[in-house]
């Protein structure tokens with residue numbers, strides 16, 4: 001149990017006739033950064049949605065921290081310490097940036113009817129929410145309405161919320177896409193710091209330099225199947241991986 | 256003349272209380288309800304029955320009325336809130352018609368004759384009517400507003416706002432969508448129950464049509480006009496829609512048509528309502544008080 005935080009065992013997800021995921025197996029060890037890559041439509045986001053409870057697998061098992069979690073609802077999985085971002089950002093648009101983060105800070109309360117009546121406008125709560133915003137570089141915009149932020153800042157907001165929820169495992173779905181070069185560098189450093197805090201990270205990334213630079217290990221999906229797994233060096237030389245990428249769309253550099 | 260004004264003000268107060276409840280469901284949690292009058296009616300009928308058949312005083316019955324209405328809200332909300340949004344509108348309309356039919360066709364509820372002889376409310380040995388009854392309604396309206404204010408600053412309220420904005424993101428932060436939608440529904444229907452009890456003891460003769468579908472449309476118009484999700488919106492909406500038919504007497508027969516039209520126009524041109532963000536009133540105020548908020 002200690003050597004595996006999350007085990008995905010022969011998991012399939014079919015949508016009608018489409019096999020979005022087909023018998024995929026991989027594991028994540030505590031404190032590692034695992035990269036999940038693959039061409040468009042490979043099934044990466046579907047995989048996140050299965051782990052975070054948005055979808056139920058058609059077949060297979062998902063074990064998180066020693067417990068079968070497939071079939072559990074998203075809010076139940078979140079409560080077990082799994083935080084996630086969304087590839088298509090989902091801010092709480094009319095709330096402020098600070099309030100967006102506070103929503104996540106309520107996670108320990110939402111399950112207890114007695115704990116939801118106190119006010120979230122306390123000084124201690126706001127200070128701690130600001131600290132998280134500071135970590136992702138959004139503290140200056142705390143009182144801005146989330147709907148007004150540009151995409152780069154919305155991605156950081158997603159990370160801030162996911163950081164609070166993801167005490168054990170963090171799922172980042174293309175958090176780097178749409179960011180400028182210096183933003184990418186900052187975010188890379190942030191993710192390294194997060195790992196240093198003892199949090200495990202599963203990362204979907206199209207930018208190969210980022211994915212290979214950050215990940216300890218990489219899992220490659222194509223057409224819903226796992227086609228390779230290994231260290232970044234092994235993956236970069238893997239014939240099937242090169243073929244999968246070249247076969248589809250020239251070179252893969254969607255930054 | 257004075258008594259006439261007090262009558263209108265009292266009914267506005269009662270409408271505002273019920274609309275505040277609807278605002279928690281629609282404005283805070285983002286769940287459409289087109290059947291709120293059903294719960295207004297359930298409150299009124301339970302209060303009427305507890306007073307006339309069980310002989311309870313208003314004060315003894317009130318907690319029961321609120322609990323009964325909220326429980327029925329819970330029971331009806333549980334299956335309704337699991338359906339997709341467009342169905343929720345239809346489901347709640349259905350609830351309204353079924354509840355009205357039950358009042359109308361089951362003899363226990365007085366049938367077509369309704370329930371009469373509902374006693375006045377006594378307080379400190381005084382029989383409340385006219386101004387004193389209005390003050391009682393105003394007191395309960397302030398209580399309801401205080402609760403809404405409190406709820407909007409509570410973690411539960413924040414969870415409802417998050418659900419309204421992005422359900423899947425809210426769920427990824429530990430918020431159970433069904434549980435918090437139900438919470439809003441129960442709070443909203445409890446307020447409708449309170450409003451119903453006051454209505455029954457004010458009108459003292461109630462019948463099923465008092466709580467028919469057009470009343471639900473009126474309540475929704477009040478909330479949309481005032482500003483969904485704002486604190487004072489339901490009060491502003493209730494005042495405007497309560498006073499308008501009195502000002503334009505000839506309009507009275509076309510009231511329902513007018514509310515429908517208003518609802519459509521507001522949703523098209525001022526979806527945030529009079530008090531919501533980005534509305535005309537809001538813009539004028541932010542011009543007057545730059546950086547006034549926050």
Ligand SMILES: Nc1ncnc2c1ncn2[C@@H]1O[C@H](COP(=O)(O)OP(=O)(O)OP(=O)(O)O)[C@@H](O)[C@H]1O
Pocket residue numbers: 015018020038039040041042043044045046047087
């Ligand atoms: N809810 C759904 N219903 C039907 N098909 C779906 C659904 N979600 C995903 N798919 C399909 O599953 C396949 C995998 O999609 P997925 O979103 O996981 O790809 P991805 O690897 O994340 O790609 P990208 O890099 O473009 O984000 C695609 O063919 C997609 O159209």
Ligand SMILES: [Mg+2]
Pocket residue numbers: 044045046087
């Ligand atoms: Mg994807």
